[in-house]
Amino acid sequence: MTEVLRRGRASLAFGFFTQGVAFALLVTRIPAVQERYGVSDALLPVFLAAVPILAGVGSVTTERLVRRVRPSLLLRWSQPVVLLALLGVGAGDQVAGLAVALGVFGLSVGMLDASMNMLGVSLQRAYGRSIMLSFHAAYSLGGILGASLAWVGAHGELALWVSYLPVVVVLLPAVLVGSRWYVDGEAEPEGAGESNGVAFRVLLPLCLVMTFAYIGDSTVSNWSAKYVKDVLGGSEQLATVPYNVYMVTTLLGRAVGDLGVRRFGAVAVVRLGALVAACGFAVVAVAPGAWTGMLGFTLLGVGLCVLVPQTFAAAGRLASEGPEGHGPGGSDAAIARLNIFNYVGFLIGSPLVGALGDAWSYRGAMLVPMALVLVTTVYARSFASGADRYGGGHERPRTADVGRGSNGL
Numbered sequence: 001m002t003e004v005l006r007r008g009r010a011s012l013a014f015g016f017f018t019q020g021v022a023f024a025l026l027v028t029r030i031p032a033v034q035e036r037y038g039v040s041d042a043l044l045p046v047f048l049a050a051v052p053i054l055a056g057v058g059s060v061t062t063e064r065l066v067r068r069v070r071p072s073l074l075l076r077w078s079q080p081v082v083l084l085a086l087l088g089v090g091a092g093d094q095v096a097g098l099a100v101a102l103g104v105f106g107l108s109v110g111m112l113d114a115s116m117n118m119l120g121v122s123l124q125r126a127y128g129r130s131i132m133l134s135f136h137a138a139y140s141l142g143g144i145l146g147a148s149l150a151w152v153g154a155h156g157e158l159a160l161w162v163s164y165l166p167v168v169v170v171l172l173p174a175v176l177v178g179s180r181w182y183v184d185g186e187a188e189p190e191g192a193g194e195s196n197g198v199a200f201r202v203l204l205p206l207c208l209v210m211t212f213a214y215i216g217d218s219t220v221s222n223w224s225a226k227y228v229k230d231v232l233g234g235s236e237q238l239a240t241v242p243y244n245v246y247m248v249t250t251l252l253g254r255a256v257g258d259l260g261v262r263r264f265g266a267v268a269v270v271r272l273g274a275l276v277a278a279c280g281f282a283v284v285a286v287a288p289g290a291w292t293g294m295l296g297f298t299l300l301g302v303g304l305c306v307l308v309p310q311t312f313a314a315a316g317r318l319a320s321e322g323p324e325g326h327g328p329g330g331s332d333a334a335i336a337r338l339n340i341f342n343y344v345g346f347l348i349g350s351p352l353v354g355a356l357g358d359a360w361s362y363r364g365a366m367l368v369p370m371a372l373v374l375v376t377t378v379y380a381r382s383f384a385s386g387a388d389r390y391g392g393g394h395e396r397p398r399t400a401d402v403g404r405g406s407n408g409l
Contacts, residue, residue: 009127009131085102
């Protein structure tokens with residue numbers, strides 16, 4: 001069983017990595033997509049907003065499907081669809097084709113994100129210690145690689161399909177092979193699937209934390225370059241650095257974050273992460289120049305990186321073990337519902353900062369995500385049981401929580 005867990009963890013980490021590559025390749029080449037299809041500036045926000053909205057639909061659909069289909073199967077077949085949809089975005093030449101490709105991408109990404117985190121939470125439960133941050137570290141590593149490949153494609157003026165095709169050719173068969181070792185949680189008793197709901201009031205604090213974290217993340221991804229160039233007076237070349245710094249520090253923070261959770265507990269790690277992120281936004285807001293602003297974006301990567309993985313872990317724990325828990329099926333349903341709020345935060349964050357920046361000032365706009373992230377400290381107690389359960393690694397792995405790999409192991 002230990003070997004099954006190890007293989008399941010490695011294969012799932014590769015799935016997270018692949019998703020990071022695919023998503024980065026899409027979002028970092030949006031200008032090239034716009035140019036290829038002749039999408040107007042007025043129409044582009046509609047296309048961009050459609051992806052997270054459809055991803056939310058995909059996540060809701062996943063909640064219903066996992067009552068009858070193992071999450072490993074949903075992940076196994078949604079990931080190739082994401083890669084093929086990415087290739088479709090690069091290979092088409094008609095706006096209608098772009099709309100279809102982005103629609104498929106959005107729906108499959110929602111299903112992928114939800115099922116991926118379901119498996120991560122069930123594996124963490126089986127291991128008996130915090131490992132969720134390591135999966136999200138793999139996602140961050142994939143994002144850095146994807147952004148780097150996108151830069152190579154843009155620098156070489158390669159057609160989108162030329163940039164995307166080698167990635168899909170390499171990753172698609174790799175994830176199909178790796179998916180043979182995905183490990184599902186304990187099978188649900190027959191007939192329990194219809195009653196495994198979790199009260200929304202139980203999940204509400206975690207939904208808010210997820211939303212605030214993604215408002216912060218989307219602020220960095222959408223506005224860091226403009227902020228450094230237009231507000232802090234940095235060069236165009238320097239304006240490309242903050243997001244890369246943010247991604248690297250996110251990777252490093254997640255790589256060591258599980259050790260922090262095991263040693264100090266999830267409550268302390270989440271609270272510290274929120275405080276560091278708030279300090280990062282404060283530094284960005286008052287920075288006299290670009291290099292001081294860079295320090296702020298570095299702090300943001302260190303602080304925000306722990307919030308999302310720990311929120312998924314807490315949702316799974318509350319659903320399966322809390323006073324209103326409903327076992328593994330309840331955990332899957334809770335994660336699917338919580339996953340919707342990462343898209344809510346993404347949809348709110350960028351327009352919110354842009355509107356405040358235009359109406360007030362971009363320095364002042366940075367104080368809003370700072371305040372929202374600080375609110376996370378109020379909800380840190382929602383992570384308390386996770387700290388007790390995984391802190392210090394005192395509990396033996398619960399192999400009974402593991403059902404079987406997707407290949408029957």
